[in-house]
Amino acid sequence: MAGLELLSDQGYRVDGRRAGELRKIQARMGVFAQADGSAYIEQGNTKALAVVYGPHEIRGSRARALPDRALVNCQYSSATFSTGERKRRPHGDRKSCEMGLQLRQTFEAAILTQLHPRSQIDIYVQVLQADGGTYAACVNAATLAVLDAGIPMRDFVCACSAGFVDGTALADLSHVEEAAGGPQLALALLPASGQIALLEMDARLHEDHLEQVLEAAARAARDVHTLLDRVVRQHVKEASILLGD
Amino acid sequence: MIPDWKIVQDYLEILEFPELKGIIFMQTACQAVQHQRGRRQYNKLRNLLKDARHDCVLFANEFQQSCYLPRERGESMEKWQSRSIYSAAVWYYHHCQDRMPIVMVTEDEETIQQYGSDTEGVFVVSFKDYLDNFWPDLKAAHELCESILQSRRERENESQESHGKEYAEHLPLEVLEAGIKSGRYIQGILNVNKHRAQTEAFVRLQGASSKDSDLISDILIHGMKARNRSIHGDVVVVELLPKNEWKGRTTALGESDSDDKASGEAPSEPMPTGRVVGILQKNWRDYVVTFPSKEEVQSQGKNAQKILVTPWDYRIPKIRISTQQAEALQDFRVVVRIDSWESTSMYPNGHFVRVLGRIGDLEGEIATILVENSISVAPFSEAQMCEMPVNTPENPWKVSSEEERERKDLRRTHLVFSIDPRGCEDVDDALSVRALDNGSLELGVHIADVTHFVAPHSYIDIEARTRATTYYLADRRYDMLPSILSADVCSLLGGVDRYAVSVMWELDKTSYEIKKVWYGRTIIQSAYKLFYEAAQELLDGNVHVVDDIPEFRDLDEKSRQAKLDELVWAIGKLTDIARHVRAKRDRCGALELEGVEVRVQLDEKKNIHDLIPKQPLEVHETVAECMILANHWVARKIWESFPHQALLRRHPPPHQEFFSELRECAKAKGFFIDTRSNKTLADSLDNANDPNDPIVNKLLRSMATQAMSNALYFSTGSYAEEEFHHYGLALDKYTHFTSPIRRYSDIIVHRLLMAAISKDKKMESKENLFSNKDLEELCRHINNRNRAAQRSQKQSTELFQCMYFKDKDPETEERCISDGVIYSIRTNGVLVFIPRFGIKGAAYLKNKDGLVISCGPDSHCEWKPGSLQRFQDKITSTTTGGESVRFCLFDHVTVRVSVQASRCHSDTIRLEIIRNEPYVVPDAGLCQQGSLLLKSDLVKEVTRSVEEAQLAQEVTVDVIEEDRQKYCQTKGRSLYTLLEEIRDLALLDVSNSYRI
Numbered sequence A: 001m002a003g004l005e006l007l008s009d010q011g012y013r014v015d016g017r018r019a020g021e022l023r024k025i026q027a028r029m030g031v032f033a034q035a036d037g038s039a040y041i042e043q044g045n046t047k048a049l050a051v052v053y054g055p056h057e058i059r060g061s062r063a064r065a066l067p068d069r070a071l072v073n074c075q076y077s078s079a080t081f082s083t084g085e086r087k088r089r090p091h092g093d094r095k096s097c098e099m100g101l102q103l104r105q106t107f108e109a110a111i112l113t114q115l116h117p118r119s120q121i122d123i124y125v126q127v128l129q130a131d132g133g134t135y136a137a138c139v140n141a142a143t144l145a146v147l148d149a150g151i152p153m154r155d156f157v158c159a160c161s162a163g164f165v166d167g168t169a170l171a172d173l174s175h176v177e178e179a180a181g182g183p184q185l186a187l188a189l190l191p192a193s194g195q196i197a198l199l200e201m202d203a204r205l206h207e208d209h210l211e212q213v214l215e216a217a218a219r220a221a222r223d224v225h226t227l228l229d230r231v232v233r234q235h236v237k238e239a240s241i242l243l244g245d
Numbered sequence B: 001m002i003p004d005w006k007i008v009q010d011y012l013e014i015l016e017f018p019e020l021k022g023i024i025f026m027q028t029a030c031q032a033v034q035h036q037r038g039r040r041q042y043n044k045l046r047n048l049l050k051d052a053r054h055d056c057v058l059f060a061n062e063f064q065q066s067c068y069l070p071r072e073r074g075e076s077m078e079k080w081q082s083r084s085i086y087s088a089a090v091w092y093y094h095h096c097q098d099r100m101p102i103v104m105v106t107e108d109e110e111t112i113q114q115y116g117s118d119t120e121g122v123f124v125v126s127f128k129d130y131l132d133n134f135w136p137d138l139k140a141a142h143e144l145c146e147s148i149l150q151s152r153r154e155r156e157n158e159s160q161e162s163h164g165k166e167y168a169e170h171l172p173l174e175v176l177e178a179g180i181k182s183g184r185y186i187q188g189i190l191n192v193n194k195h196r197a198q199t200e201a202f203v204r205l206q207g208a209s210s211k212d213s214d215l216i217s218d219i220l221i222h223g224m225k226a227r228n229r230s231i232h233g234d235v236v237v238v239e240l241l242p243k244n245e246w247k248g249r250t251t252a253l254g255e256s257d258s259d260d261k262a263s264g265e266a267p268s269e270p271m272p273t274g275r276v277v278g279i280l281q282k283n284w285r286d287y288v289v290t291f292p293s294k295e296e297v298q299s300q301g302k303n304a305q306k307i308l309v310t311p312w313d314y315r316i317p318k319i320r321i322s323t324q325q326a327e328a329l330q331d332f333r334v335v336v337r338i339d340s341w342e343s344t345s346m347y348p349n350g351h352f353v354r355v356l357g358r359i360g361d362l363e364g365e366i367a368t369i370l371v372e373n374s375i376s377v378a379p380f381s382e383a384q385m386c387e388m389p390v391n392t393p394e395n396p397w398k399v400s401s402e403e404e405r406e407r408k409d410l411r412r413t414h415l416v417f418s419i420d421p422r423g424c425e426d427v428d429d430a431l432s433v434r435a436l437d438n439g440s441l442e443l444g445v446h447i448a449d450v451t452h453f454v455a456p457h458s459y460i461d462i463e464a465r466t467r468a469t470t471y472y473l474a475d476r477r478y479d480m481l482p483s484i485l486s487a488d489v490c491s492l493l494g495g496v497d498r499y500a501v502s503v504m505w506e507l508d509k510t511s512y513e514i515k516k517v518w519y520g521r522t523i524i525q526s527a528y529k530l531f532y533e534a535a536q537e538l539l540d541g542n543v544h545v546v547d548d549i550p551e552f553r554d555l556d557e558k559s560r561q562a563k564l565d566e567l568v569w570a571i572g573k574l575t576d577i578a579r580h581v582r583a584k585r586d587r588c589g590a591l592e593l594e595g596v597e598v599r600v601q602l603d604e605k606k607n608i609h610d611l612i613p614k615q616p617l618e619v620h621e622t623v624a625e626c627m628i629l630a631n632h633w634v635a636r637k638i639w640e641s642f643p644h645q646a647l648l649r650r651h652p653p654p655h656q657e658f659f660s661e662l663r664e665c666a667k668a669k670g671f672f673i674d675t676r677s678n679k680t681l682a683d684s685l686d687n688a689n690d691p692n693d694p695i696v697n698k699l700l701r702s703m704a705t706q707a708m709s710n711a712l713y714f715s716t717g718s719y720a721e722e723e724f725h726h727y728g729l730a731l732d733k734y735t736h737f738t739s740p741i742r743r744y745s746d747i748i749v750h751r752l753l754m755a756a757i758s759k760d761k762k763m764e765s766k767e768n769l770f771s772n773k774d775l776e777e778l779c780r781h782i783n784n785r786n787r788a789a790q791r792s793q794k795q796s797t798e799l800f801q802c803m804y805f806k807d808k809d810p811e812t813e814e815r816c817i818s819d820g821v822i823y824s825i826r827t828n829g830v831l832v833f834i835p836r837f838g839i840k841g842a843a844y845l846k847n848k849d850g851l852v853i854s855c856g857p858d859s860h861c862e863w864k865p866g867s868l869q870r871f872q873d874k875i876t877s878t879t880t881g882g883e884s885v886r887f888c889l890f891d892h893v894t895v896r897v898s899v900q901a902s903r904c905h906s907d908t909i910r911l912e913i914i915r916n917e918p919y920v921v922p923d924a925g926l927c928q929q930g931s932l933l934l935k936s937d938l939v940k941e942v943t944r945s946v947e948e949a950q951l952a953q954e955v956t957v958d959v960i961e962e963d964r965q966k967y968c969q970t971k972g973r974s975l976y977t978l979l980e981e982i983r984d985l986a987l988l989d990v991s992n993s994y995r996i
Helices: A094-110 A134-149 A175-179 A207-242 B005-010 B027-050 B077-095 B109-115 B127-134 B139-160 B173-182 B223-227 B294-300 B362-372 B382-386 B401-406 B459-467 B483-489 B532-540 B543-548 B557-587 B594-604 B618-641 B656-668 B678-687 B694-707 B744-760 B772-806 B924-928 B931-967 B975-995
Strands: A025-029 A037-043 A046-057 A071-078 A119-129 A158-165 A168-171 A184-190 A195-201 B024-026 B057-059 B102-106 B122-126 B185-192 B200-205 B219-222 B235-240 B273-281 B286-290 B306-311 B319-322 B332-340 B349-358 B416-420 B429-435 B441-448 B497-507 B514-531 B647-650 B712-715 B817-826 B829-834 B839-844 B851-855 B861-870 B874-879 B884-888 B892-900 B908-915
Touching: A025 A134, A025 A207, A037 A134, A046 A134, A071 A094, A071 A134, A094 A119, A094 A134, A094 A184, A094 A195, A119 A134, A134 A158, A134 A184, A134 A207, A158 A175, A158 A207, A168 A207, A184 A207, B005 B027, B005 B077, B005 B102, B024 B027, B024 B077, B027 B057, B027 B077, B077 B102, B077 B109, B077 B122, B102 B109, B102 B127, B109 B122, B122 B127, B127 B139, B139 B319, B139 B349, B173 B185, B173 B235, B173 B273, B185 B219, B185 B273, B219 B223, B219 B235, B223 B273, B286 B319, B286 B349, B286 B362, B319 B332, B332 B362, B349 B362, B362 B772, B382 B459, B401 B514, B416 B532, B429 B514, B429 B557, B429 B618, B441 B557, B441 B618, B459 B744, B459 B772, B497 B618, B497 B744, B514 B532, B514 B618, B514 B744, B532 B557, B532 B618, B557 B618, B618 B647, B618 B744, B647 B744, B647 B772, B656 B694, B656 B817, B678 B694, B694 B817, B712 B772, B744 B772, B772 B892, B772 B908, B817 B839, B817 B884, B817 B908, B829 B892, B829 B908, B839 B892, B839 B908, B851 B874, B851 B884, B861 B908
Parallel strands: A071 A119, B024 B057, B102 B122, B219 B273, B319 B349, B416 B514
Antiparallel strands: A025 A037, A037 A046, A046 A119, A158 A168, A158 A184, A184 A195, B185 B200, B185 B235, B200 B219, B235 B273, B286 B306, B286 B332, B306 B319, B332 B349, B416 B429, B429 B441, B441 B497, B497 B514, B647 B712, B817 B829, B817 B892, B829 B839, B851 B861, B861 B874, B874 B884, B892 B908
């Protein structure tokens, strides 16, 4: 009842950000040597790790192989210590499965799967600390990991969440803002073309406001792209120095 | 100036003083308020920040890189907050390049010592020092500060003493919320019964909880214990008691001072009864109270500093005040605020705020009514007046050439005229009608263009928004806009150019079918400013009234006749159109409720009482119909353009159960009232007409009006389209557009209409409109203010009625005896309506000594021992001697009116039945004259007597002045008087010592 003021009259959010401002993003690529690609990302207090194997031959039953394109297999898990209340099992619950499916949809749209028929690409994402916007952090981490693995993609996939409070759209929600119960929208974008890889919202929001929220999320996703792009360039530069050019 | 978090918590009321400007609130302090004082105070703070007149800012110091200080290990929250605020103050000082001295105000001694001399230019002082040094003249602030300090000290003392608990503790918020969700508790607004404030209160269900539970009626809260420290108007959470503890409401007429519980009446049907377990939102405001008289103070005894004061409003419990000025304040009406109500204390604690005026004094009592309804009527400030246009004889206001280009010019093409009550200053609306070349008719409604002068978010706009409406009291009015606008530049007076917003319809010549409609800004010149009676005479073809119309006076015979014909044609055509429009609405299956319309009409004419219809002229209906038409079409337009943020007015259909009393009353007279729909209701009300007694119909109509819910403003985004319906007028969409001078809602509607027009023209809208949420909040505010306006109007009328009867001796004065009609029956009395004065009141059939009324052969009434028996539609009083007398509904009786004086509350009218026969008026002409005239006479007479009293005072002053001239005494203090005073002193001293 003693409702938290998510957006003050002066236009500040609970953690001092402005409405359209992102949290601080830090990312690293190539964190594991044994995987084909890997990346680690921090968005504020949300931390996620992504690992990519492939493309390789189909594991398990061959029947799953697709004749014309690669199979993208995504698995999402979040560490038992990642949330305020300790979780019982790290993966396999309903929510994790759903998240896995969403990630799969996202990346099937981004990866040029037709280049690798009858093969499989595995993307494993683990959330180490969840402070809102887990889906967005997972997508961003996975993008970097896929890039690190050298798998051809149409474009970066950049994701960001957005909410709606008091007639204003808020970008990149934190856990406190998510918990307040307002509408929340997750958007995965291919920034160069502006195409939407995935859009999800599971709350009621008036049609009139949708455009505004979508716009806020898209702008935030483009900002994320700028940052990720910088990370990739930095990584490539370092790698080329190590290779001894 | 930067206040500390503690100052913001405790002294916010002082910071609200308009004199204190340039306050920087730190985010740290604001958050402390939010967490510790709850939402109400925090909202107050937010409003303070939003108010442009205060020049206050919020500095988000915790988000500022150089101001943020992490809390250190082991540091207490308070320490850290003080430290943060201080460091932000220092930063602010440097930020202003050391040029502006900054004062940080705190109550914490340690902080003053620690930081006092740390940085030059940043002063840390206590609040008292601050007031003393910077605002030595602001006396009110000092007084307030004192009383806050004192009440705080008291509270601290009290919490140390461990009293026995008077009330149960409130449950924590989480428990309440969970309880409401699970249906165990019920949320609602507490309504205290005015007549039995000690024992009875009802909780009106609110929100979702009423839908799930099968309870329809209100919940009874019996006794102060069960009410558990909640005050009238609070949002409370209630737990239902088990069924065997349910009680019924009392139907007897209670006298506020006598305990009628003892008389052992059978209460009515048991109803759901509950007790308050928590308060969700306290709705405390300023209360007007009276200090006890000297004798009462002595009987209260031991603690002379804590005084129980009695609020003016019966529904508010007594308040405990700590003050030393009690004796000085004895004869005054005083404003206090409630600070807290601990579970250990019988009564709430409060503090004294300001004095209003003497008890019984007209001005003081009017001020009381204003405060009780939270109406503030300070004169308009200079900043607000600066925004006003100038119109003086030297510098007359003119139509600007820019506007001339923008607006449609109707000055030469249209015959525009206004019809208003006689002597009206603020003319909102004017009408026009003319024949077009293509044979159609063109009807125009022209409304004063107030929004042209009142820019959104200007000072005057903010002020008008807070006032929301013009307040009409019995003898005066408080304008929403300054008189330069309301009575001059905006008022559509005759013979001058004025800006207007017009709605014009093109109508078919014969069928009056609406073909086209046009909205827009115009320039008009009203040719005639008519009053209703004259217009009616013209309509009836009596041309002799022409002499009463000033516009015709200076014309020669020929042009006069031509112009007159033109005007008479226009009025006739207008009436014809209005008749058709109305008939069309009737055909659509909707019939207007006469009762409601009379009320609306009367409001528009600023009459005092809703029940006394003026001689209904057809012109009234014509004008009203045109206004309703304009309102309806504007409502449609703005709703089409802004489906989610238009301001409309709806009138929800009434609850059927409220009509039960009406139906029973009608049955007593043999009428059947069908309340199923507005059409059937209006039809059956029309039929319920007793040819011998016209008052019966009036009473039935007023009962029907009372049973209906009030019409409300709302924002279209918040309701479904089916709910827009206006029950009383039977229209699907309705709004208020025609009186922007005296209603803020109309100003909003005007802005919406302008935005809609520019939207149609594909132009970028200049004005930023309210979002649905803001509009909804604004509507709530306007609705509240309207209710307050109605209440204050009613209370002031009652005040005047009481003052009128006060000086008359009821035994001898002819005027105090009048004819009354019984309209409701209770167990120990009847409710009586006196048509002559428009007074409704209770008359007892059983007095305090238990005697009942009986009538002798000459039908004069006496008190005798006996008993009462109540039936559905009559009440019988039987004496021990076997005589009995019967009173039925709608019986005429003779009543004597007297005034029951009350020190702490408003005086009340008392009625006493002296004969069970209609009162025979000695002079029949008096009755015919109509009560309305009497009403205004009444106001005039009271005002005059007050003025006379003032004059008498002035006379004494004059006498002294004369003496002075006569004996050539110096005006100031002469040496003589000085010496005399010294002698007095000396004498006193001597006598004192002598006595010792």
